[in-house]
Amino acid sequence: MDFSLGDEERQIRDTIRTFVEREVMPLEDEVLRNERAGLPGLEPGVLRELQEKAKRAGFWGINTPEEYGGIALGAVMSAILAMEVGRTFVPFSFGGSADNILYGADEEQKKIYLLPTIAGERRSCFAITEPGAGSDARNIRTRATRSGADWVINGEKTFITGGNEADFCMVFAVTDREKGADGGITCFLVDRDMGWKSSPIPTMGQWGPAALSFQDVRVPAANVLGEVGRGFDLAMRWIGQGRFMIPARAVGAAERLLGMAIDYANIRESMGHKIADYQAIQWQIADSQVEIEATKWLTLYAAWRVSRGLDPRHASSIAKLHGATTANNVVDRVLQIHGGMGYTKELPIERWYRELRLLRIFEGTDEIQRRTIARNLLKGHVRLGGIGD
Template sequence: MDFSLSTEERQIRDTVRSFVEKEIMPLEPGVLRNEREGRPGLDPETVRDLRAKARKSGFWGINTPEEYGGAALGPVMSAIIAMEVGRTFVPFTFGGSADNILYAGTEEQKRRYLVPTIEGERRSCFAITEPGAGSDARNIRTRAVRDGAEWIINGEKTFITGGNEADFVMVFAVAEPYGVTCFLADRDMGWRSEPIPTMGQWGPASLVFQDVRVPEENILGELGKGFELAMQWIGQGRYMIPARAIGAAERMLGMAIDYARIRESMGRKISEYQAIQWMIADSQVEIEAAKWLTLYAAWQVQQGMDARHASSIAKLNGALMANQVVDRVLQIHGGMGYTKELPIERWYRELRLLRIFEGTDEIQRRTIARNLIKGHARLGTIGE
């Protein structure tokens, strides 16, 4: 059993870390200032410049197949890179990727949707959550009715990531009498988005479909097979959520250690107090546990195994870890941690979302327990 990275993998990790430190972290003060003044964290020109630099550095399409111009580094390296990118709160992701279920499209759909998304020319969003169907995806109320060579979609989706910016959506609706089906719907087909204000910088949208006509050829996959596609989308990248949280937690813990070394209270550095030492130690233990659970889930995906159980464990553990660590880091910083002068309070708000989206804590626990009770997962296994 070898836990080491190859020379090439270490070089990739170190190059990404250097890119984050030199190109992205210097933007943090400006991002905080913009957000305090109610402006977007990054302007479009800065995003374009960063992505151009990322492409030049070879980090375009990290997990995209080589046939589509990607690097195809695989799930494990993708998770490691996500940890590095998670060290900054600047809202940036390397481009050159597309939602995994778009690869299930026809050749024409790939030409119109997949390839332009990979090239950064189009932006997509994934719409399954509804006001009355969040974690219960089987309770979808959005309907699609056939009318000749078209389907007419009516319904509402909520908390859709990227919904305000997307020019097309993978929307899931019940196509009677077949069942849940995925449709590719361009914005100019008539759906509209409405921003949803949140406590963090995540800006989801509500999508409204009122008599939106979608041609038959825009069905992604098969009629009535949309739920399987949805679960594929959700399960494939669930381990990436704790990956970014690990990077954030490590960065914040480093800040807490540095602060504890210089902050004095009652004539002593606070790093000398056991209460502070225990918070630092507990945080390191939890970060390491989350890291290996996340990498194990990514490894299962890379091996072509059913990684849903491992991904649920990683997601639940990582979300809880991140919230516990940021709370301790804020406590160590005291009043300064509560101010907007430091990014801790921003991370505090952002990381709370991890326990809700892409499957709540409660859903992950339900999944894990059900798998064990029904025998879908077994205790005492390693790499099985």
Template sequence: MDFSLSTEEREVRDWVRTFVQRELVPLEQEVLRRERAHQPGLTGEELKDLQLKAKESGFWGILTPEEYGGMGMSAVMAALLEAELGRTFVPFRFGGAADNILFHANEEQKQAYLLPTISGERKSCFAITEPGAGSDAKAIRATARKDGTDWVINGEKTFITGGNEADFTMVFAITDPEKGANGGVTCFLVDREAGWKSEYIDTMGEWGPASLIFQDVRVPETQILGEEGRGFELAMQWIGQGRYLLPARAIGSCERLISMAIDYANTRETFGQKIAERQAIQWMIADSGVELEALRWLVLSAAWQVDQGVDSRHAQSMAKLYGGQKANEIVDRVMQIHGGMGYTRELPVERWYRELRLLRIYEGTDEIQRRTIARNLLKGHVKVGGVLG
């Protein structure tokens, strides 16, 4: 069993690490200043400029198939790159990406939505969560009523990532109440010009989701993505597209945080000794180091399963659960090691503290991951120790 990276994989990872260090880390203080003034960390133009810099070196569409101008990288490589991006809180992402379910669009829809999204001309958002339907996606209440050749959509979506910036949304609505989620939910491509509105939701972190309001929003039948009644299948495909990438980014954050804690422990003195000599500090560093490595291999194992074409949902749930739990424990320890300084805004520890807390909630809460893992084991869908066959 060979855990080493190929020369190409190492070179790609190192390029991204250098990019983060040279282009993103120097922006951190300005990003913090803007965020504290309730401004975006990066403007749209700044993000685009950074993405184009990366594109000059070929980094465009990390997971986008080559036929659409992307790199078509493996899941393992994508996880490694996401970890590198996690080393900074500057809100950067590579350009050239599109939601995986947009690839189910017909040719006309691809020209209007998929290709412009990949090129960066358009911005999308995925809208399924509602005030009364979060983890229980089958409980959605938004409706789409047939009226001639049109559909009329009514309802509210909430906590929609990118909903304030998007110019179109992939919204899920009930089209056949009798069938419910199994055959009665349809996905629609809806332009903002069709009449839906977004409202900003203020959170404890810098993630600014939106509520989307649909009031008699009329769309033609040609705006159905996929097939009528098959929307829930698309929704589950979107949700499971890359759950392993969320804890992958936390790997980089934890690496940076633990390094900060080590540097501080080796310089901070109390009662005539550096605190690195204190057993209490040593144990916090040791536990964090062990948990970081365990998280790394849970994430890479899940990504490897994706590349092998096997059902990786169980492995991804394990990585998501462990990543959310341990990233929060690690940032808490790092804050404790820094003492009062860690609690101040002079250091970015509190910024990561707020950001990493979200990992236990979005894209499937800890409780949902535990439910999934337990169900798989209790029903025999996955055997204990059966990941490698």
């Protein structure tokens, strides 16, 4: 096994690290001021300019196939770059990408939805979660019924990331109740001007999800993504393919926070000593480093499986579970090390604290990840002791 990066890979990582430090991190104070005034952290124009700067540096469409203008770095490098971007809470992401299931669109759909999304001219959202169907995606109730050459959609979606900003959504609806998830759910590409509405959901952090409402929304049959009845397969492909990116960003955040704790411990004095001299502080720092390193390699293993075309779901669940708990453990320790100052809004730690709590909930709760991992073992879908299987 060779855990080193090649020269080109190291250069890419270092370039992104420099970009994040020079172009993105300096915006953190502005983001905090805006958010605490009830405004968006970054204006869309500022985010777009950041993406354009990254594009001029050669970073556009990190995971987008070259035939669509991307650089297709692959899953492992994408995870490494996500770790770098995760070092800041500025809501930055590289431009030039689209949801992986949009590549399954037909040629006409690609012209209308995929290509404009890659170009940054359109924004999408993935709408499967409902008030009564969060972790249990098979239990969705939104219906789509035939009406001549069209489909008519009725239902509600909730906690939809990007739902307030999107101009079209990939919405999953039941088209055959008797067939259930395996053959009875279909994905539709639905423009906002077809009639669906969104409203923001206030949260304790800066994640701004939306509630979506569909009331007799008429959608042409040509807007079915993939095949009628095969929507659940698309949904699982969307969820499974990118789940390892969540712990990747958690690694970056946890490393940034741990660095803050180390710096503070080396300057803060208590009872005649720097607090770095106290074992209670040393153990918190050591435990954090161990957990971060474990998450890092679990995440890269899951990404490696994606890159090799192997089933990544079990490995991604392990990485996601460990990454979410690690990030929350680390930010809690870092706040504790900073004492009362960590609890104030003079420092950004409380902001990180609220943001990272979300990791244990969205894209599959801790409990769902544990259920998945245990079920795979109990049913023999994975075996103990394998390496690279």
